Amino acid sequence: MKPVIPTSATAPADRPAAAIWFSAPGCGVCSVLRPRVKSLFEQEFPQILWQDVDTAAQPEVAAQHQVFTIPTLLVFLDGREFLRRARNFSPAEVRDALARPYGLLFGDA
DSSP states (O other): OOOOOSSGGGSOTTSSEEEEEEEOTTOHHHHHHHHHHHHHHHHHOTTSEEEEEETTTOHHHHHHTTOOSSSEEEEEETTEEEEEEESSOOHHHHHHHHHHHHHHHHTOO
């Protein structure tokens, strides 16, 4: 897991879109869901920057984003939090929520 430092790098203003995945090493749901969600982003939303945050190693980053449960996925579009999903969600739910705004932002509609 690539570490994320607690700065504006977690939601970079110079990037139009970013996704942050919050998890911890002992989380079973995280280890099952992460590959599926990351694959979704790689295949369908390739222009969204993907970042991983280990909440056990970097609790200050989780606190900065008000993440209190794992797994949590945050998606930022145009520098603003657009989507927050925590604990029980599916890749299909994320796809449905992001498809239209992603197409509008990147012209892939």
